[in-house]
Structures are given as C-alpha cells and as structure tokens.
Amino acid sequence: MLQQVEGSKAVARAVAACRPQVVCAYPISPQTHIVEEISRMVKAGELPGCEYVNVESEFAAMSGVIGSCAVGARSYTATASQGLLFMVEALYNVSGMGLPIVMTVANRAIGAPINIWNDHGDTMSQRDSGWLQLYAADNQEAADLHVQAFRIAEELSVPVMVCMDGFVLTHATEAVDVPDVGSVDAFLPPFVPRQVLDPDAPVSIGAMVGPEAFTEVRYLAHRRQLDALTVIPRVANEFAQHFGRTSGGLLHPYRTEGADLVVVALGSVLGTLQDVVDAQRSQGVAVGAVGLTSFRPFPYDAVRTALAGAHRVVVLERALAVGVGGIVAADVRTALVGTGVEQVTVVAGLGGRPITTASLGAMIGDAVAGRLPELTFLDLDHAVVDRELGRI
Amino acid sequence: MATTSLGMPVKFYQVGSFAVGNRLVDPALRSVQSGQERANALTSGHRACQGCGEALGARYVLDAAMRASQGRMVTVNATGCLEVFSTPYPETSWRVAWLHSLFGNAPAVATGVAAGLRALGRDDVTVVAQGGDGGTVDIGFGALSGMFERNDDVLYVCYDNGGYMNTGIQRSGATPPAARTMTTQAVGAEPGNVFGQGKDVPRIAMAHDVPYVATATVADLRDLEAKVTHAMSLRGSRYLHVLVPCPLGWGTASSDTVKVARLATESGFFPVFEAEHGVVTAVRHIRHRVPVEEYLRLQGRYAHLFRPERRDDVIARLQAIADRNIERYGLAGPVAALEVGPVGRAGALIEEGAAPGARVREV
Numbered sequence: 229m230l231q232q233v234e235g236s237k238a239v240a241r242a243v244a245a246c247r248p249q250v251v252c253a254y255p256i257s258p259q260t261h262i263v264e265e266i267s268r269m270v271k272a273g274e275l276p277g278c279e280y281v282n283v284e285s286e287f288a289a290m291s292g293v294i295g296s297c298a299v300g301a302r303s304y305t306a307t308a309s310q311g312l313l314f315m316v317e318a319l320y321n322v323s324g325m326g327l328p329i330v331m332t333v334a335n336r337a338i339g340a341p342i343n344i345w346n347d348h349g350d351t352m353s354q355r356d357s358g359w360l361q362l363y364a365a366d367n368q369e370a371a372d373l374h375v376q377a378f379r380i381a382e383e384l385s386v387p388v389m390v391c392m393d394g395f396v397l398t399h400a401t402e403a404v405d406v407p408d409v410g411s412v413d414a415f416l417p418p419f420v421p422r423q424v425l426d427p428d429a430p431v432s433i434g435a436m437v438g439p440e441a442f443t444e445v446r447y448l449a450h451r452r453q454l455d456a457l458t459v460i461p462r463v464a465n466e467f468a469q470h471f472g473r474t475s476g477g478l479l480h481p482y483r484t485e486g487a488d489l490v491v492v493a494l495g496s497v498l499g500t501l502q503d504v505v506d507a508q509r510s511q512g513v514a515v516g517a518v519g520l521t522s523f524r525p526f527p528y529d530a531v532r533t534a535l536a537g538a539h540r541v542v543v544l545e546r547a548l549a550v551g552v553g554g555i556v557a558a559d560v561r562t563a564l565v566g567t568g569v570e571q572v573t574v575v576a577g578l579g580g581r582p583i584t585t586a587s588l589g590a591m592i593g594d595a596v597a598g599r600l601p602e603l604t605f606l607d608l609d610h611a612v613v614d615r616e617l618g619r620i
Numbered sequence: 621m622a623t624t625s626l627g628m629p630v631k632f633y634q635v636g637s638f639a640v641g642n643r644l645v646d647p648a649l650r651s652v653q654s655g656q657e658r659a660n661a662l663t664s665g666h667r668a669c670q671g672c673g674e675a676l677g678a679r680y681v682l683d684a685a686m687r688a689s690q691g692r693m694v695t696v697n698a699t700g701c702l703e704v705f706s707t708p709y710p711e712t713s714w715r716v717a718w719l720h721s722l723f724g725n726a727p728a729v730a731t732g733v734a735a736g737l738r739a740l741g742r743d744d745v746t747v748v749a750q751g752g753d754g755g756t757v758d759i760g761f762g763a764l765s766g767m768f769e770r771n772d773d774v775l776y777v778c779y780d781n782g783g784y785m786n787t788g789i790q791r792s793g794a795t796p797p798a799a800r801t802m803t804t805q806a807v808g809a810e811p812g813n814v815f816g817q818g819k820d821v822p823r824i825a826m827a828h829d830v831p832y833v834a835t836a837t838v839a840d841l842r843d844l845e846a847k848v849t850h851a852m853s854l855r856g857s858r859y860l861h862v863l864v865p866c867p868l869g870w871g872t873a874s875s876d877t878v879k880v881a882r883l884a885t886e887s888g889f890f891p892v893f894e895a896e897h898g899v900v901t902a903v904r905h906i907r908h909r910v911p912v913e914e915y916l917r918l919q920g921r922y923a924h925l926f927r928p929e930r931r932d933d934v935i936a937r938l939q940a941i942a943d944r945n946i947e948r949y950g951l952a953g954p955v956a957a958l959e960v961g962p963v964g965r966a967g968a969l970i971e972e973g974a975a976p977g978a979r980v981r982e983v
Contacts, residue, residue, distance in 0.1 A: 249736065249739035249740065250732060250735045250736050250739050252728075252731075252732060252735070277739055278739060279735040279736075279738055279739045281731060281732070281735050281770070282770070283728065283731070283766055284762055284763070284765070284766030284769070285762060285763075285766070287724070287725060287728070287762075287763070288725065288728035288731070288762070288763050288766055291721060291722070291725035291728035291729045291731075291732065291763065292728050292729070292731050292732035292735065293732055294721050294725070294729050294732060295696065295719070295721075295728070295729035295730060295731065295732025295733035295734075295735070295736060296732040296733065296735050296736030296739070297732075297736070298719050298729075298732075298733065298736070299694070299733050299736035299737055299740065299742075300736065300740060301735070301736035301737075301739045301740055303732070303736070317722055317724075317725075318721070318722060318725060321721050321722055325721075425694050425717045425718075425719050425733065426694070426717055427691055427692050427693055427694055427716070427717050427745055429717075430714070430715065430716050430717040430718070431717065431718075432707050432712035432714045432718045432719075432720075433718065433719045433720070434697075434703075434707075434718075434719055434720030434721055435707035435708070435709045435710075435712060435720070436703070436704055436707055436708055436709060437709040438708065438709065441709055441710070
C-alpha cells in the first residue's frame with residue numbers, strides 16, 4: 229500500500245518487515261531517523277523477537293552485530309560518514325568472516341571540514357572492504373533494496389551495504405509502497421547461518437591464518453563477490469515477481485538506445501538526470517543515462533553492454549579520489565577497455581551541493597560538443613579557488 | 621568441621637601454592653581441574669610460552685565456567701597472545717564455542733552475542749568474554765565501559781600481564797610503574813614506566829555499579845575457580861581481573877610463574893578482592909607479608925632497580941603502592957583458622973548451605 233512517508237521511516241519499516249533479531253546502533257546524522265523508528269517499534273512491542281542495543285560507538289555497533297550474527301541472529305545496523313569510518317576495522321572483519329549483516333549507510337560527506345550533507349565519499353572509501361554496495365535511486369528502491377539485501381547477504385554469506393543519499397532521500401517524504409511483513413515472509417526465508425557459535429557444536433571462529441592459506445581465504449571472498457553478480461539480478465527478478473515492481477539489480481539503463489552520450493551515475497541524482505535526459509531528448513540530443521545500483525561487485529560486463537552503443541561516456545561522481553579524480557570512473561574505464569568509447573569524469577554534489585538540472589544540461593551540452601576535459605568539478609567557484617591558490 | 625565422605629575429620633595439608641590438596645576434600649568441594657569431567661576448554665598443543673600465566677589462568681577460568689554453566693557457554697576472545705597461541709589455522713586448542721573478532725571490540729561482540737542469544741530464546745547459554753590487559757584497559761576500554769553501563773549479561777575476564785606481550789612487550793595502561801618494557805626502557809633518570817599513570821580497571825568497573833567485580837591471580841587457583849563459579853551464578857555484567865605473570869615480558873623463570881603471582885599478592889602490590897554492586901565484599905588477606913622487593917627481585921623488568929646501583933628511592937615508591945593497597949582493602953586482616961566450618965581452601969569458608977562449587981568467602 230502506498231503511503232506518504234519519510235525515506236528513513238520507509239527504510240525502518242522495510243527492515244522491520246524483514247524480522248531483524250538484533251539491531252545495534254549509534255546515532256549520526258542523517259541516518260538517525262532510521263534507528264529511532266526501529267527502536268520505537270522494538271520498545272512498543274511492534275517488533276517481537278528483536279533486541280535493540282544502544283551502543284557507545286559505531287565501532288561497538290558493528291562489533292555487536294558481529295556477535296549477534298555469529299550466533300545466528302539476523303542482524304542490522306545503520307550509519308553514515310564518520311560513523312562508517314569509525315567502524316572500518318570491524319567492516320573488514322565482517323566481510324572476512326562472511327557474516328551476512330545488512331547495513332544502511334545514509335551517504336554523507338567525510339570531514340574535515342565537517343559537513344553533514346550528502347555525497348558518496350563515505351561508502352566509496354569502503355570500496356574494497358568486501359561488502360556488497362547497492363545504491364538506491366529513490367526511497368521506493370531504498371526500501372525494496374533492504375528486503376533484497378537480506379536475501380542476497382544470507383544466500384551468499386556476505387555483508388551488504390544499502391547506500392541511500394543522506395537528507396536527499398533519508399529526509400524526503402514521498403509516496404512509498406513499504407513492503408509488509410506478510411509479503412516479505414513469502415520472499416525472505418528465515419536466516420540459516422553457514423557457521424554458528426553454538427555450545428552444542430563448538431567451533432572456533434576467527435582463527436589466525438598465515439601465509440599458507442590467507443590467499444585462498446581472500447580468493448574465496450572474491451569468488452563470493454563474483455557470485456553476487458548472478459545473485460543480485462536473480463533476487464531482483466524474484467522481487468519483481470513477488471512485489472510487482474522493479475527495484476535493484478545491477479544497473480538501470482535509461483533511454484540509452486541510440487544515445488551518442490551516456491551519463492553514468494549512482495543514487496538520487498538519477499531522478500534529476502532522467503529529467504535532463506528527457507529534456508535533451510526532446511531537443512533532439514541523443515543522450516541517455518545508466519544508473520548503477522551495484523557498485524560492489526562492479527558489473528563490468530553489464531556496464532560494457534549498457535554503454536556499447538555510446539561514443540562518449542560521462543561518469544558523474546558524488547565523490548572524489550583526491551589527487552586522482554573519479555572512483556567509479558576507474559571501474560567504468562576498466563569495463564570499457566578496448567571499446568574505443570571516450571570517457572570523462574565529472575565530480576559533482578560534494579558535501580551536499582545541489583546538482584541542478586541547469587548544471588547537468590550545461591554539462592551534457594559541453595560533453596556533446598567535446599568540450600569537457602578529462603576531469604571537471606561541476607559548478608566549481610573558480611574565483612574562490614583561484615584566490616586561495618594565489619595565496620600559496 | 622569439614623569431613624571426608626566417610627565422615628572423618630579432614631586433615632588438611634598444604635602445597636606450595638597454599639591450595640588445599642583435593643584428595644581429602646569432600647568430592648563436591650574438589651577443584652574443577654581435579655575432575656576427569658573437566659571441559660579442557662583450552663586443551664593441550666597450543667603455542668603459549670613455557671610458564672605462561674595467561675594459558676594457566678584461561679584454562680582454569682573457562683573450565684570452571686563450563687562446569688558452572690554445565691557446558692551451556694560460548695566465548696568471545698580479544699586479539700592478543702591468548703588468541704594467537706591458541707588458533708593458528710588450521711589448528712585450534714579451544715574445545716568450547718569460541719569467537720575472535722578484533723583487538724578492541726571483545727566486550728561489544730560479547731554484548732551482541734548475548735543479545736543474539738536472547739533474541740533466539742537461548743537464555744540457557746551464557747557468554748564469557750576474555751582479553752589481555754591491552755585489549756581490556758586500553759583499546760577495548762570504551763567497549764568494556766559500554767558493556768558495563770548497559771549491564772549486558774556477560775562475564776568479562778581480563779588476563780593482566782601488565783603489557784603488550786604479543787607485540788613484543790610494550791607498555792599498556794596496566795603496566796606498573798618502574799617496569800621495563802620496550803616502550804618504557806630502563807634508560808635515563810627515571811628508568812622504566814613512569815609513576816602516576818595507569819588505570820585501575822577493577823575499581824573503574826566497580827564505579828559502573830556492575831553486579832560483580834573480582835580480582836584473582838594464578839597463585840590461588842581454587843580462589844580463581846570459586847570466583848568464576850560465583851560470577852557464573854549471577855546475571856548482568858561481571859568483571860574478573862586475573863594477574864597472570866608473563867615469563868617473557870617480566871623476565872621471570874618459567875618455573876616461577878605461580879611464585880611471582882603469589883609474591884604480588886603477599887606483598888600487597890596486587891590486591892585480591894571481590895565487590896558487588898560497587899562495594900567491596902571480601903578480600904584475600906595477606907598470609908605472610910613480604911616486602912615488595914621480594915616480588916621485584918625475581919623479575920628482569922625491575923633489574924634496573926638493583927643494578928648497576930640500587931634504587932632505594934624507586935623501590936620505596938613501589939612499596940608505598942603496596943602499602944596503600946593494604947590499607948585501602950584491609951589486606952592485613954587476620955588469617956582464618958583452618959578448622960572452622962566446611963573449608964573449600966586454606967583460609968576460606970564455603971558459605972553456609974552453598975551448593976558444591978559455590979563461592980568461597982574470606983573470613
């Protein structure tokens with residue numbers, strides 16, 4: 229049933245419908261509304277069988293769900309930005325141990341300078357952490373991706389991060405068909421852990437592994453990520469059959485047929501981008517877009533296929549590898565090796581700067597005309613940076 | 621009066637560690653380690669150094685906890701010597717369900733384990749977490765305090781050997797003053813670890829008002845077992861701080877581990893006590909008080925206090941620490957007569973009507 233709901237609450241209710249058994253969380257904007265709602269539901273008795281633990285840090289939040297997941301309880305947490313970085317050591321531990329924890333990241337910039345607004349710098353920094361990363365384009369997809377995330381995580385025994393743009397999505401109220409418990413029960417079977425901490429069958433989990441087997445352990449983690457390239461679209465298809473709408477998958481092409489120029493992007497900017505594509509198309513510009521849902525694993529084949537007909541590709545990034553440029557762009561470039569497709573990177577929307585239709589329209593105009601350099605910072609205030617550079 | 625199973629009065633004999641021999645004690649009062657049904661939670665074949673106090677302590681702690689929980693127990697381990705020497709893949713010395721995650725998160729992982737068990741309706745399974753002093757008083761302290769503050773249902777055991785021994789003997793917040801470590805070397809005008817620093821985590825634990833806090837050493841293993849047994853009979857956050865000499869880090873003979881631990885308590889340098897809800901309820905009185913120097917002399921980490929020249933000033937400051945402990949906890953109290961009541965170990969009484977293996981209380 230469609231309801232007018234804040235993105236955070238939609239996610240909280242979708243997570244609740246997945247019957248989590250332990251939620252450990254620590255407050256940080258813009259994630260907090262999600263766990264506030266879950267804690268309320270637990271306290272009000274609306275989420276029977278769920279333990280909510282108020283921990284003292286994000287490091288403890290992730291550590292807590294490590295413990296609960298290890299005993300076989302479906303476990304969830306949420307964070308953002310600095311909080312994600314504070315739990316980094318535990319993130320790698322989770323993926324190394326193959327614990328199928330699901331976490332929402334309400335994407336937010338990383339300081340300094342401290343900034344609570346949206347960009348993808350936080351999750352992009354965890355590109356190689358071994359977690360799957362799925363990016364939501366809107367609140368409907370954010371809610372749906374959580375239901376799919378538990379399926380994917382538990383089937384593969386890998387952790388999944390569902391990334392949704394902080395404030396832009398978390399605090400936006402729009403119509404969302406929130407998955408209900410009955411539908412989710414039919415889609416998501418109870419959690420059966422691959423390995424469990426149990427006095428009846430005692431095992432040692434988290435042993436020290438030396439040079440003789442470490443490579444093999446990492447290789448198997450790599451293989452599980454590659455397996456996800458098959459599991460993610462299959463789960464998305466099954467979701468569509470159960471719920472009657474399309475969410476998730478590896479990527480979403482938008483009007484790429486016959487497009488000379490394709491813009492690749494992740495997250496909420498896709499809505500704006502599609503409006504701009506529509507406007508440009510109505511003026512005869514052959515432009516399309518590809519929304520990337522799965523960033524980890526990176527769907528090289530699907531990206532190459534989706535971009536095969538383009539002459540030029542713009543990778544629109546909401547994050548920056550300082551001194552390098554694009555992060556997603558590096559993977560797109562790998563996907564396009566040997567295709568001859570030209571590629572440029574546009575860094576946009578850092579620290580919550582709005583990415584407007586006007587700026588995107590101008591960007592597409594420049595790209596079509598071949599005027600975009602290898603790396604562009606959208607709407608950069610040149611007066612400010614030139615003044616500062618002049619002081620050095 | 622304690623009697624044998626045949627009703628004869630027990631004639632106690634003592635071994636070097638002051639432990640009462642098991643042979644003549646009522647079977648119900650015998651130590652966990654003396655029983656063939658012991659869990660061997662940390663079994664043989666591990667790679668601890670010879671004379672490792674931590675391996676000894678962990679074995680006694682977990683076997684006692686396994687008996688108390690009737691095997692319904694899972695363990696969480698911080699990174700450190702105990703984790704490294706016990707689980708070099710593909711081998712493990714653990715015969716209990718055991719989880720190691722990171723150095724600084726064992727209390728939080730244990731919190732999650734307890735929450736998960738609760739959510740799964742497995743209230744019969746108890747959680748024991750353990751770590752060294754580095755993992756407990758330093759890097760894991762925030763998580764430990766959080767666990768205490770929430771009164772999560774976990775027994776946390778700190779094996780305190782006074783430093784980061786696994787990484788090659790560096791100073792921790794539990795390294796005593798004047799001790800030589802690789803980051804507090806015996807050089808300069810104030811050789812060894814500085815005075816006026818360090819954390820007294822048992823007292824900090826008490827400040828959290830948790831149900832049970834106790835200290836123990838590997839010199840009095842019956843006392844250690846009894847405290848574990850009592851801790852396991854309670855719910856909520858419980859903290860056990862066990863002094864475990866480290867031959868490598870302390871520069872002691874492998875055969876002196878128990879002796880050094882005993883001198884730590886007999887000098888008053890390491891106070892052994894119990895507290896419930898923030899109030900000290902029992903202490904282990906010193907039986908044969910020794911000057912702290914006797915404790916120091918056996919340890920290479922204090923060698924610089926005796927040569928090339930004797931540092932009476934530093935020894936006096938360490939003695940002052942022991943004296944303050946003795947005063948603070950009343951460690952110099954009277955020693956109990958042995959032939960009083962059912963005795964679980966020398967100088968200690970089993971509480972009236974207590975179950976076998978139940979707590980032992982000083983008189």
